[in-house]
Amino acid sequence: MAEFKADVLVLGAGMVGVSAALHLQQRGRDVILVDRHELAGEETSFGNAGIIESASVFPLMFPRDFGLILQYALNRSPHVRYSLSDLPTSLPWLLRYFLASSPERALHSAMAELPLIQRSLLEHEALMAEAGVPDLLRRTGWIKLFRSDATLANGVRDFERARQYGVAGEVLDGKAIMAREPNLTGEFAGAVYYPAPGFVPDPGALAKAYAALFTRKGGRFLVGDARTLEQGDGRWRVSGPEGGASAREIVVALGPWSDLVFRPLGYSIPLGVKRGYHLHLAPRGNAVLSHPVLDSDLGYLLAPMNRGIRLTTGVEFARRDAPPNPIQIEQALPRAHALFPLGEAVDAKPWKGARPCLPDMVPVIGKAPRHAGLWFDFGHQHHGLTLGPATGRLLAEMMTGETPFADPTPFAAARFG
Numbered sequence: 001m002a003e004f005k006a007d008v009l010v011l012g013a014g015m016v017g018v019s020a021a022l023h024l025q026q027r028g029r030d031v032i033l034v035d036r037h038e039l040a041g042e043e044t045s046f047g048n049a050g051i052i053e054s055a056s057v058f059p060l061m062f063p064r065d066f067g068l069i070l071q072y073a074l075n076r077s078p079h080v081r082y083s084l085s086d087l088p089t090s091l092p093w094l095l096r097y098f099l100a101s102s103p104e105r106a107l108h109s110a111m112a113e114l115p116l117i118q119r120s121l122l123e124h125e126a127l128m129a130e131a132g133v134p135d136l137l138r139r140t141g142w143i144k145l146f147r148s149d150a151t152l153a154n155g156v157r158d159f160e161r162a163r164q165y166g167v168a169g170e171v172l173d174g175k176a177i178m179a180r181e182p183n184l185t186g187e188f189a190g191a192v193y194y195p196a197p198g199f200v201p202d203p204g205a206l207a208k209a210y211a212a213l214f215t216r217k218g219g220r221f222l223v224g225d226a227r228t229l230e231q232g233d234g235r236w237r238v239s240g241p242e243g244g245a246s247a248r249e250i251v252v253a254l255g256p257w258s259d260l261v262f263r264p265l266g267y268s269i270p271l272g273v274k275r276g277y278h279l280h281l282a283p284r285g286n287a288v289l290s291h292p293v294l295d296s297d298l299g300y301l302l303a304p305m306n307r308g309i310r311l312t313t314g315v316e317f318a319r320r321d322a323p324p325n326p327i328q329i330e331q332a333l334p335r336a337h338a339l340f341p342l343g344e345a346v347d348a349k350p351w352k353g354a355r356p357c358l359p360d361m362v363p364v365i366g367k368a369p370r371h372a373g374l375w376f377d378f379g380h381q382h383h384g385l386t387l388g389p390a391t392g393r394l395l396a397e398m399m400t401g402e403t404p405f406a407d408p409t410p411f412a413a414a415r416f417g
């Protein structure tokens with residue numbers, strides 16, 4: 001069996017791990033990227049809605065509006081569902097999420113992430129140029145539709161708030177919506193159009209292109225299982241079917257599976273998941289969708305991917321590994337068919353994934369408090385495609401002793417005690 005040595009092992013080849021590996025490599029580190037799959041970007045980083053959310057300054061927090069909370073509690077919201085049988089497991093985390101969502105704490109989370117959000121598109125552009133995949137970035141922005149005057153007013157208020165931090169946007173009336181997306185049908189109170197965010201029509205291919213750039217530049221990829229991690233003689237070692245790999249430093253970038261490593265090492269970081277689904281459908285006839293469109297009141301999004309129109313759902317609170325429950329896709333399908341001319345499903349069954357989330361919606365990035373050479377980079381919640389490259393830079397700067405471009409303090413694992 002082969003035995004490989006490097007300066008750093010990065011565990012997890014999703015958008016977050018691949019981006020960290022590239023940034024470490026740029027700074028002269030010899031890196032081995034380890035994943036249980038043979039290819040990068042096969043999990044959460046494959047299935048997302050493809051938006052580089054450079055306009056999403058405020059993370060999605062637990063609502064404080066009583067009416068909304070009641071809808072959630074009754075499991076009647078199209079945005080959020082919970083599994084009743086998993087509720088005892090989810091409840092303590094949901095309580096922490098609720099507490100972290102007070103206006104002051106939510107603002108703190110947003111301000112911590114702001115430098116990363118503002119840098120997100122720039123960082124992708126640089127990597128896409130180097131990887132030679134400019135066609136994986138569409139400069140379409142995205143549209144948030146509202147069906148009632150009340151929700152439109154909330155949406156416009158959110159936009160006005162984000163505008164204070166440099167976010168560009170445009171409020172659209174029915175005519176302006178039709179001008180942008182002539183194939184939509186429905187009664188809309190209006191929409192907010194965010195022109196700046198990028199759209200990636202194949203997020204899995206983007207993670208693979210970044211991984212290909214990493215190996216082209218001399219990086220190595222090992223199929224291995226993070227659960228085999230052991231520490232000895234100042235080195236960390238993992239193994240897989242092709243052999244083992246060891247390094248003095250290790251980065252945990254396992255997204256929703258990061259607890260497989262940090263928990264056995266004694267860290268009780270409250271990593272939870274917000275599960276989500278997608279299904280591709282063929283557009284009917286010559287119908288074209290030019291932007292990702294969030295049908296905000298009805299809780300689903302349509303995105304014009306290379307494979308077809310990708311319908312993505314809102315949030316499901318259930319155990320990461322619990323069997324899929326396609327009810328959110330089933331509920332969204334007739335609404336989506338009414339919004340846009342959709343034909344047959346392209347996929348045999350819906351895809352299920354899990355957004356890795358900390359209760360304050362801020363990822364954990366930085367040194368592990370109690371183990372030399374152990375670094376964390378996970379919990380990118382709804383924004384992992386967006387933030388992968390920016391957080392990869394931040395982590396690599398911390399690991400190589402450069403001055404970090406953003407204050408890393410709010411990302412420390414130590415905030416959880």
Ligand SMILES: Cc1cc2nc3c(=O)[nH]c(=O)nc-3n(C[C@H](O)[C@H](O)[C@H](O)COP(=O)(O)OP(=O)(O)OC[C@H]3O[C@@H](n4cnc5c(N)ncnc54)[C@H](O)[C@@H]3O)c2cc1C
Pocket residue numbers: 011012013014015016017034035036037040041042043044045046047048049050051052053224225226227253254255256257260275276277278312313353354355356378379380381382383384385386387
């Ligand atoms: C429906 C949905 C829509 C979304 N839309 C967007 C969006 O529009 N924009 C956006 O920015 N974000 C979006 N997100 C969030 C985004 O997809 C995630 O935050 C992001 O993909 C997390 O990336 P990651 O690299 O941390 O995790 P992952 O991509 O899941 O990568 C983790 C890696 O760890 C590997 N792994 C797991 N266990 C082991 C093991 N034991 N040994 C070795 N390797 C292992 C996995 O194989 C995987 O490759 C969405 C998410 C969902 C679910």
